[in-house]
Amino acid sequence: PDGRPDAPRDAHVDLPDAAPDAPPDAPPGPCAMPSLALTIATLAGCADAGTIDGPRLIARFRNPVNTLVAPSGITYVADAESNRIRMIDATGTTSTLVQRIDFGRPFGLALAPDGALYVETDASDFGVLSAQTGTIWKVDPTTGAATVIERNLGRPRSLVVIPDGRILMADHLHHVIGLLDPITKNYSVLAGTLDLPGHINARSGAAVQFTEPSDVVLHPDLEHVVVADRGNHVLRLVRISDGATSDYVGTGLAGNQDGPLAQATFDGPQALAIAADGTLYVSDVSTRRIRRITATDVTTIAGDGTPGWLDTDLPLQARFYGVEGMSLTPDGTQLVIADGNQGDGDPYHRIRLLRLDAPTIPTVTLPSAARVALLGAVRGLAAR
Numbered sequence: 001p002d003g004r005p006d007a008p009r010d011a012h013v014d015l016p017d018a019a020p021d022a023p024p025d026a027p028p029g030p031c032a033m034p035s036l037a038l039t040i041a042t043l044a045g046c047a048d049a050g051t052i053d054g055p056r057l058i059a060r061f062r063n064p065v066n067t068l069v070a071p072s073g074i075t076y077v078a079d080a081e082s083n084r085i086r087m088i089d090a091t092g093t094t095s096t097l098v099q100r101i102d103f104g105r106p107f108g109l110a111l112a113p114d115g116a117l118y119v120e121t122d123a124s125d126f127g128v129l130s131a132q133t134g135t136i137w138k139v140d141p142t143t144g145a146a147t148v149i150e151r152n153l154g155r156p157r158s159l160v161v162i163p164d165g166r167i168l169m170a171d172h173l174h175h176v177i178g179l180l181d182p183i184t185k186n187y188s189v190l191a192g193t194l195d196l197p198g199h200i201n202a203r204s205g206a207a208v209q210f211t212e213p214s215d216v217v218l219h220p221d222l223e224h225v226v227v228a229d230r231g232n233h234v235l236r237l238v239r240i241s242d243g244a245t246s247d248y249v250g251t252g253l254a255g256n257q258d259g260p261l262a263q264a265t266f267d268g269p270q271a272l273a274i275a276a277d278g279t280l281y282v283s284d285v286s287t288r289r290i291r292r293i294t295a296t297d298v299t300t301i302a303g304d305g306t307p308g309w310l311d312t313d314l315p316l317q318a319r320f321y322g323v324e325g326m327s328l329t330p331d332g333t334q335l336v337i338a339d340g341n342q343g344d345g346d347p348y349h350r351i352r353l354l355r356l357d358a359p360t361i362p363t364v365t366l367p368s369a370a371r372v373a374l375l376g377a378v379r380g381l382a383a384r
Contacts, residue, residue, distance in 0.1 A: 030057035034311045036092065039355045040302060040318040041311050043075075043336065044092040047347035051082045056092025061349040063340040066157075066271075066325030068109035068117070070141070073329065075336050076117060077351060078106040080343075085119060085139065088351060097144045103137070104129060109325075110159035110167065112182075117141050118159055118167060124151045131155060131173050136180060150185050153178070158215040162240055163222050170213040170227060177205075177213060177227060177238055191243035199232045199252060205243015210236065214285075215325075217274040228269040228282060235269060235282065235293070249280075249293055256287050256300070264298035266291070273328045273335060281335055283323035285342070290323070290335065290354060302354050309339070309348060321348040333357040 031046030036056065043056070050060025062082040069075050076097070077086040085098035085106055098106075104123030112118055117139040123129040125148050135151040136159075156169030156178060167180045168190065176192035191205035198209030211231030218225055219237075226248060227236040234250035248261075255265030270285035280293040281301075289303035301315055308319035322340035329336065335354040341347070 028052070028058075028060070031060075033057070036353070038311050039313045039315055041353045041355075042092075042309075043351045043353050044088050044094050045350035047309075047349065049081070049347070049349050051079075051084065051096070053086075053095045054093065056094075059088075059092065059094035061086065061094075061340070061351070063322070063343060063349060064325075064338045064351055065107050065322070065340050066109050067327045067336045067338045067351065068111065069327045069329050069336055070111065071330050075327070075351070076109055076141075077338065078109055078119070078325065080105050080107060080340070085117070085144075097141065098139055098146050099144075100146065102127060103146060107157040107325075108136075108159040108169070110161050112138065112161060113165055115141065118149075118161070118182075119146070120156055120159055120169070122155060122157070126151075134171070136167065136169075136182075138182070149182050150180060150187065153180065153187060156180075158213075160216050160218050160225060162218060162225075168216060168218075168225055168240070170216040172212045172214045172230065175210045175213065177210070177216065177225075177243070190240070191238050191245050197231060199229075199234075201236075201246045203242075203244045205238075205245065208238075208243060208245040214270050215272040217272045217280075219274070220276055220278050226272060226274065226280060228272050230268050230270055230285070233266045233269065235266075235272075235280070249298060254286070256284065256289065256305070258291075258298050258300055260297050261293070264293075270324055271326045271337075273326050275328060275332045281326065281328070283320075283326060283337070285323055288320045288323060290320070290326075290337070301356075309350065311352075315354065318354075320352065321346070 033042045044059040045061040049062040052060040063080045065080045066078040075088045102125040106121045108120030110118040119137045121135045124133040124135050134153040134155045136149045137146045139146045154171045155173035156171045158170035169178045175197045177190045180187045191208045192210045197211040200209040213227045214230040215228040216225050229236045233254045235248045237248040238245045254267045257265040268286035269282045271283040273281040282291050292301045310319035322342050325338040337352040339350045339352045
């Protein structure tokens with residue numbers, strides 16, 4: 001609104017106007033943001049919430065919560081409070097893929113084997129939103145046509161497709177890791193105890209406990225998934241075949257200590273991304289930092305710990321706010337981060353880029369022997 005009251009309505013069509021109409025509201029101006037070439041840059045979006053499509057400086061989002069970069073380089077965005085799936089290209093130009101009245105509060109994203117997009121919405125296609133109404137959709141990325149696969153699955157906000165085509169899901173509200181067959185619609189709990197938070201490792205998935213598992217990624221060995229167990233401040237390793245679970249990284253104490261895997265601490269690990277060599281990236285949602293995990297240690301690579309927004313060539317001085325979802329580009333050189341407002345209504349509605357190949361961030365490439373050792377360590381942990 002422009003703040004000016006509309007002119008009074010005409011008393012009758014045959015009488016002259018009481019006053020000239022107020023001019024229409026002007027479209028929003030461009031977002032103020034630094035160069036896209038910075039090590040940490042805003043790809044699209046700004047402090048103003050909205051649903052406008054268009055070039056980088058014009059596009060608006062409304063609490064973006066998750067990203068998924070497709071092999072084509074297009075980034076899909078779960079724009080939670082606009083109830084839409086958006087698409088962004090490498091220049092920041094944004095368009096809308098899914099917009100329909102029965103598509104409420106999207107969050108989880110995964111690529112199907114046939115190139116389609118799996119999406120989780122917190123609300124059902126009947127417009128009901130509760131702790132039980134999580135719904136999985138299949139979306140045609142060329143047309144935006146969306147079809148419900150299954151509904152009333154709890155709150156499975158993190159999705160990953162495992163080698164046999166099933167969808168593995170982390171349900172943070174009900175503290176379980178589940179499996180959904182998109183063909184038969186059969187759902188089962190792989191690991192965790194429904195509605196019972198805790199921190200228990202076990203050889204049997206039924207005996208395991210999680211507390212708010214918030215994200216899950218497939219390990220390069222294709223036999224395990226890594227889970228961000230947010231409420232326990234650790235990353236867990238889950239064997240797909242039987243749900244056997246062990247702690248992977250973190251002591252379980254809330255903190256921000258870098259160092260060897262056994263000594264590192266996290267404070268609300270939320271979003272995960274994983275490279276082909278097993279290198280993990282995790283967002284600490286409480287400290288607003290991005291961490292990198294190699295075969296030997298944990299390092300903070302971006303964020304100064306202060307909630308906010310700052311693009312910069314100095315990653316440890318950057319500021320983030322939401323960091324609820326992120327994805328690696330196909331070449332593994334950039335993280336695309338959903339930097340919304342965590343649902344608190346504050347003015348943060350951006351998609352951020354973190355360049356991992358920038359000279360200010362030393363990258364670690366594991367030699368073949370180290371990769372073999374890492375996979376061996378993974379199998380050993382899961383067998384405990």
